[in-house]
Amino acid sequence: MPLFGSFRIGRWFGFPIRIDYSWFLVAALVIWTFSTREFPRVLPFYPASTYLAMGTAAAILFFLSVLLHELGHALVGRMRGVTVESITLFIFGGIAQARDEARRPLDEFLLTAAGPLASLALAGLFLGARIAAEAVAAPPPVVTVLGFLALLNFILAIFNMIPGFPLDGGRIFRSIVWAATGDLVRATRWATRGGRLFGAALIVLGVFNLSRGQMISGLWAALIGWFVVNAATSSLRHFELRHLLRQIPVGAVMDPRPRTIEASLPVDRAISEYFLRGNQEAYPVERDGGLIGIVDLRAVSEISVNLRPGTPVSAVTRPADEFPAASPDEALVEALSRAQAGVSSLLVTHNGYVVGVLDPREVAVRVRRMQRLGLVSPGGAAAPGDQVGTYVPSPPAKSA
Template sequence: MAMLRGGIPLGTIFGISVRLHWSWFIIFFLVTWSLAAYYFPDAHPDWSRATAVVTALATSLLFFASVLAHELAHSVVAMRAGIPIHSITLFVFGGVSQMTREPGQPEIEFRMALAGPLASLAIGGLCWGIWWLTRDVNEPVAAVAAWLGWINVVLAVFNLIPGFPLDGGRVLRSIIWWRNKNLRSATRTATTIGRGFGYLFIFGGIFLVFFGNWIQGLWIAFIGWFLENAAVGSYRQVALHDMLQGHTVSEVMTRECPRVSPKLSLEQLVHDYILNSGRRCFPVVENDRPLGLVTVHNVKAIPRGLWAVKTVTDAMTPFDQLKWVQAGDDLSTVLQLMTDEDVNQLPVLQDGNIVGMVARDNLLSFINTRAELGM
């Protein structure tokens, strides 16, 4: 999801980058506050305020660790099927794994989708086991285990709702896909059901607000809004992939690529090349040897007062750090690479030389033209 790019890096697990989106702190605060101010004091009135707060903090952290375990379960199954996982991001509605590509077979998606809820059910069972062992020995530990057992079962059941892109929706899509052999059609059906559940949550939340339970009602409505938007976005992504698949970079690339010298000042680059041509990126070449790529984004990173003294070399991305594609690469793969690397254009290489550029605008123009012609 584009909205979840970035975040605070926590480290890597199984080679997967784990991040915290800023919105995570909202739900972490709300869960901790509700546990410390209401749940634990009501369930254990003899506890001190400090005991309730510390137990609430520990419970919240363990809860989000279990959400991470849920996502890791998806990711491990995906990686065993040969699908690399770029990152896992924890955010206000839980967690999301960013795959470099969609599963190529319905059987793989079925296993991936079920892995998360099964992991949550296993964690829930483990926590209830800990509660049973500690209920007469350590009250705070037993209270944490009981709440985590309940919430993980709820997490598993919620994710099994058969609406895309929830896990249950992915299970449903994999079954339809297996039956009709058409991923786009299966996605459309699962997405329609997902949007239906989204609207159901929205209207249910509004109903609760009208009857005075405005905090819970707003939260449920917000979840519904998120589900509806996620369903639409997920279908568009699959449809986009379907339209681009089978077409190559050579069909859309720009072959006339003005080259610039590494010794050119940034001021000259802006006035003589960028403003004159309207282009946003230029290969940097010296003696027919590619040195890198300079873009408007690179130039903007240099203070404007230094443009007259700074050269293209100071701003460019060196050749050995560039992400690049070849003329025969599939456009769906290229779009995924642009999304993963958060770039809008990529150089096209052949025999070590830059022979053109492919930009996100090229892909969108290609899609729009085909759609306009009914292709």
């Protein structure tokens, strides 16, 4: 869960790799800790430049190890049908961001276990490299760094196996409970409790270490504990929202009978009569009653003010197939997963007609309103006697 925004550095095995800006803080802290505390403690009497080189090399290889840990999740997820959108390194490690949940307990178990197994494999690899380096009488700094990386990867694997959601161990625990009970919601809540308890224990440990004057270890334990508690809580909320959106069809929250713009209307009038007065940021464009495409706020804003009176909307209209579309009967979670960056609305079609527009920004507000009205329960099910998914088509415009 990125914290301060991120930027992309490339692709690996088809997965976009991103770095959160918070990563630079932890990278500097790790290099400083390795160079000024850990390596001088285990390998004394070397110059500061050697410790800095050791700390930098160890930090780079450790973060590469974290990336490979997340890549293990992503590759197995792809094999099991789970779409992983990107891998991000941030202050607390890394995260493989998936678009959807695993479909079966076995899928969740396998894709989650792949990360710790990758870390254990890396621990074995670095341990083997350390033994080989000793055998050929490599310089002690090289041997020390390799041994340190073996230990760090082993700790990473063990730490992630603690049964508290959203750590890997918590997800594995969730998959086991899910398989035993057949109830993913219950399994997620049980695993989340474990994550909160573990995070709280880390906070207590951190406060205890701080009281004994162990500032660095105390701060790190408290900070990681705080992160785990908050990550467990936010992960549960995100899961419950996705579960809720699976129960609500697009037709229940879309804007029905959306306003359409005539293709010949000048851009200045489209701005004053539609974009300034309505809530939509994208409108279907018609010519002779037929849909020719979509015009959005960004397109009209790019036309110079002095050219707007003489420019028809059709000149800045994009074909409808360039915009994500939805069906009124499909689940909200499926429709929203197709929303593209920079596109504010999804066109809703039924039997070849445009029947509505779905604004992703309005979904949360409308779902909360449905909950307040008792149309859906917090768990996502329709309230007894209500029909959340009722949809009666009333087509205003024929699609091309």
